Amino acid sequence: MKMLDTLPLLAEAVTSSAEAARLSPIALLTIFMLAIFVGVEVITKIPPTLHTPLMSGSNAISGITIIGAILAAGQGDSLFMKLLGSVAIAFAMINVVGGFLVTHRMLGMFIKKK
Amino acid sequence: MSPALTDLAYLIASVLFIVGLKGLSHPRTAVRGNFYGAVGMLIAMLATMFSVGLDFTWIVVGILAGTGVGIWFAVKTPMTGMPQMVALLNGFGGGSSLLVAGVEVTLNPQNELGLIATAASGLIGAVTFSGSLVAYAKLEELKIARDLRLPGQQVINGALLALCLALSAWLFTQPQMTILYWLIVVVALVLGYFLVISIGGADMPVVVSLLNSYSGMAAAATGFVLNNNVLIICGALVGASGIILTRVMCVAMNRSLANVLFGSGAGGGTSASKEEVDAVYASVKSTTSEEVAMLLDVASRVVIIPGYGMAVSQAQHAVSDLTEALLERKISVEFGIHPVAGRMPGHMNVLLAEADIAYEMLKDMDQINATMEQCDVAIVLGANDVVNPLARQATNSPIAGMPIIDVDKARTVIIIKRSLSPGFAGIPNPLFAAPNSLMLYGDGRQAVVEILNALQNG
Numbered sequence: 241m242k243m244l245d246t247l248p249l250l251a252e253a254v255t256s257s258a259e260a261a262r263l264s265p266i267a268l269l270t271i272f273m274l275a276i277f278v279g280v281e282v283i284t285k286i287p288p289t290l291h292t293p294l295m296s297g298s299n300a301i302s303g304i305t306i307i308g309a310i311l312a313a314g315q316g317d318s319l320f321m322k323l324l325g326s327v328a329i330a331f332a333m334i335n336v337v338g339g340f341l342v343t344h345r346m347l348g349m350f351i352k353k354k
Numbered sequence: 355m356s357p358a359l360t361d362l363a364y365l366i367a368s369v370l371f372i373v374g375l376k377g378l379s380h381p382r383t384a385v386r387g388n389f390y391g392a393v394g395m396l397i398a399m400l401a402t403m404f405s406v407g408l409d410f411t412w413i414v415v416g417i418l419a420g421t422g423v424g425i426w427f428a429v430k431t432p433m434t435g436m437p438q439m440v441a442l443l444n445g446f447g448g449g450s451s452l453l454v455a456g457v458e459v460t461l462n463p464q465n466e467l468g469l470i471a472t473a474a475s476g477l478i479g480a481v482t483f484s485g486s487l488v489a490y491a492k493l494e495e496l497k498i499a500r501d502l503r504l505p506g507q508q509v510i511n512g513a514l515l516a517l518c519l520a521l522s523a524w525l526f527t528q529p530q531m532t533i534l535y536w537l538i539v540v541v542a543l544v545l546g547y548f549l550v551i552s553i554g555g556a557d558m559p560v561v562v563s564l565l566n567s568y569s570g571m572a573a574a575a576t577g578f579v580l581n582n583n584v585l586i587i588c589g590a591l592v593g594a595s596g597i598i599l600t601r602v603m604c605v606a607m608n609r610s611l612a613n614v615l616f617g618s619g620a621g622g623g624t625s626a627s628k629e630e631v632d633a634v635y636a637s638v639k640s641t642t643s644e645e646v647a648m649l650l651d652v653a654s655r656v657v658i659i660p661g662y663g664m665a666v667s668q669a670q671h672a673v674s675d676l677t678e679a680l681l682e683r684k685i686s687v688e689f690g691i692h693p694v695a696g697r698m699p700g701h702m703n704v705l706l707a708e709a710d711i712a713y714e715m716l717k718d719m720d721q722i723n724a725t726m727e728q729c730d731v732a733i734v735l736g737a738n739d740v741v742n743p744l745a746r747q748a749t750n751s752p753i754a755g756m757p758i759i760d761v762d763k764a765r766t767v768i769i770i771k772r773s774l775s776p777g778f779a780g781i782p783n784p785l786f787a788a789p790n791s792l793m794l795y796g797d798g799r800q801a802v803v804e805i806l807n808a809l810q811n812g
Contacts, residue, residue, distance in 0.1 A: 271583060278591070284598060288693060289718075293378060293388070299440050301371055301591060303395065308573075323412070324457055330415075331453070333417050342427075347384045350384060350713060
């Protein structure tokens, strides 16, 4: 239990230097570039057999746009803005939930039954 | 919750997404990988919800509505409807991106990078949204999505894109005129429609993969707008994935992406006249299921080449039964899966997996071609263009140069087809008339069942 108690403090200490920092455009670009390299490395190792679940799975991950939708919906001042944000969340959630479920259904068939 | 803790949660989520995708590289770890991705998504969502004092009501309403619809879509779709479902879900993601950027540009003043990213998000998100809806309709074979090729199509598309860019430049100089953003969205929606409506149904897998990549890019653009790590990382992963798969498919068809998107499509080129078709098919021989059973009975190596026809007739379970019967007789069975067989890459694999066929029996094109000459009986089930020898010649046929499965090198070839009608490419297939080929006319599933019965009773 003591270990778990210290974790938030540890996180705070490690990341306190990044306290509410807005990353510079260059930093964002760096992260973007590195992520592309990681993506290419991981994806090219996926065999053709699993390309359909890959398309479905990466589609589900693209639902990460829900993060932006949550931020947008919460900030809305007018009713119209709040509604727009809510619709954005709903759309992204369809993408996420539908995507992971569909991928799961496809992958479930690759488990050997025997 | 402090911003630092939120960023830590985002980091954990990003790691889970990457590890999850890595899990997709083998059937053993794939289900787990998908689960990790879902957990990562949950962590990212929770971290965001608790990060700032946000009005929860609208958020929860949106989440519940989206979850309900998402579950309904996922559960109600048959396996054969998966490609169009992926397209539809992708469209919703793009729609979300454009709405988010719209809200952001209205509420918060943006710096230069933010404005560029906002316009990009709107443009890409809208093209993805309308394009994906068209792709869905085409794959579902809805009448409203019939191919539409206007004269000067590409000029129209170019003009629409130029208009979007002009509006974006205007928005850049006048950031307070948010109406410009919504104009960009409207024009981009039209552009998305026109871009996809002119592409033939057979090329939809490439389009779906490309649109998938676009929705990733839209997410990344939103990440630049919101200064958010996890959006950028996920956007890059998905964007890369989509582009790589698109390239794999184009290489498999031996057509450039430009040709797929802007060319006359697979149905173009010279289509054969009736006399030419009759000449090709003059020496076609047909057979019966009993005869096929006899051939199988004395064979030691059998290869099955499935195609879209197997999906249409839902023959995969019958194929599985036949495979079991053959394996019991100590006959080796392998499946040759062409990269663009079916409606999506790996489509055949999913169907065969659904029918409990061990994935070690599924060989890709190069593997199966290497041993085709030692194959006694090759059964072509609902595949056409991917086994058409015309592709080996560098003529102006629509499939010229496309790598194919060398089924004609097997000792005997059985083609199960309803008739001699052409495949997506619209050209005749000399394989049907080859000396070692036999046509078994009929519905895929029915034919396989009859062969199995004849085999077990013979």
